[in-house]
Amino acid sequence: MALSPLTRHILSGLPVIAGILLFSLGCAQSVSAESIRVLLAQEVLLLEVSSDGELAIVTEAGETKMLRSPIHVSSRADGLHVDSRRVMGGQIVIRPLRNNLSLVMTQASESGVGARPGSLGQNGVGSAQGPTLSVSGVVRVSRKGHTLSVVNQVDLEEYVKGVVPAEVSSAWHPEMLKVQAVAARTYALYNKMLSAAREYDVMSTIQDQVYRGRSGVDHRIEAAVESTRGIVVTHQQAPIYAAFSSTAAGPTEDAVNVWANKDLPYLKGVECPFDIESPYYQWKASVKIDQLEQNLRRQGFSVGTIATITPTAYSRAGRVARLRILHSGGETVLRGEDLRKAVGYTVIPSTQFEVESIGAEVVFTGYGAGHAVGLCQWGAKELAELGYAYNSILQYYYPGTELHNAALSQLMTPAIPTP
DSSP: OOOOHHHHHHHTTSOBTTSOOSSOHHHHTOOOOOEEEEEEEEEEEEEEEEOSSEEEEEETTSOEEEEESOEEEEEETTEEEETTEEESSSEEEEEESSSOEEEEEEEEEGGGTTOOTTOBOGGGOEEEEOOOEEEOSEEEEEEETTEEEEEEEEEHHHHHHHHHHHHSOTTSOHHHHHHHHHHHHHHHHHHHTTOTTSSOSEESSTTSOOOOTTTTOOHHHHHHHHHTTTEEEEETTEEOOOOEESBOSSSOBOGGGTOTTOOOTTSOOOOOTTOTTOTTSEEEEEEEHHHHHHHHHHTTOOOOSEEEEEEEEEOTTSOEEEEEEEETTEEEEEEHHHHHHHHOTTTSOOSOEEEEEESSEEEEEEEOBSOOBSEEHHHHHHHHHTTBOHHHHHHHHSTTOEEEETTTSOOOOOOOOOO
């Protein structure tokens, strides 16, 4: 790939792989004793758990029962049930005697949307059975009314192995896999330090970072995580809020333009002319106007029949900061991110868009995918292929940061900026 003068200027200060790395392999191999609590699902109607051999069930009272696999957990009117037998208390911990746990969760689905034909849960609520999820560690199941909350408590490094292949392809450059491993580990520790009052540290979805247990973990993922074991990105000796997204398609964004309470010095926009090969670099999308009106109302915006949608303010990086909707009920002003949320994050991949036309459908054209704050995954992929080391790539996208080994350092709790 031929580099433009701008690209060469941007990269001139970054050491390549052959240069000096921040950490020796010996430092990176230190053992981490951290664990992460991952919320796998809420509103679960039925949980099936299996493993090789028996399972240990620990109740709230500390009683341990050995049960043959598989077991079925549900919440009924009189309490928590395991294989149709009531268990004292509202919570159990399930441990495998060996190997991993395999989970199949049947979740409630609003108005039966997404439900299999004929599948109805309690009170006629629709249900949808998810795929089998293989996880290490233990599973904590809590009763929440007539449904269950399922949390996987897993070793930090095993958690990172479950995130990397869910976020990027394991076929990508090894240095990019290391970038994703360090970012995922940092993000998890940042949230863990702030989540003591909750029953989980992170969610397993795009609301935090995607985690699919052992699915997709191969030798390349293992190597990337083990070679960076314990390493995190820090600012003022604390793990950073390591935000990342797919494709910036231009400069990355200042965090404060996306999240008003995160005006963070290391989440300031940087140039990113590296992700042009991303399949999400340019896109076009449409949404039915009546569906958009309904979705906006569900989000709390009082809108009538929409006549026009006009961006009125842009961020420094050129993304829609605010837009004005003229409708039969008057005028509504909202943020670009509010529109993305109402339409669907997968429908409008980013706020770098224009309204091409409006009629029975609204047609949007745009660039990039995700909030564009912090690390650009496709940009990091290109930098790795150009020969740049994972630590250099991370410090480029998170300016003013340092890399430390969490297992060897006395890390501080990250400060939360006020709005």
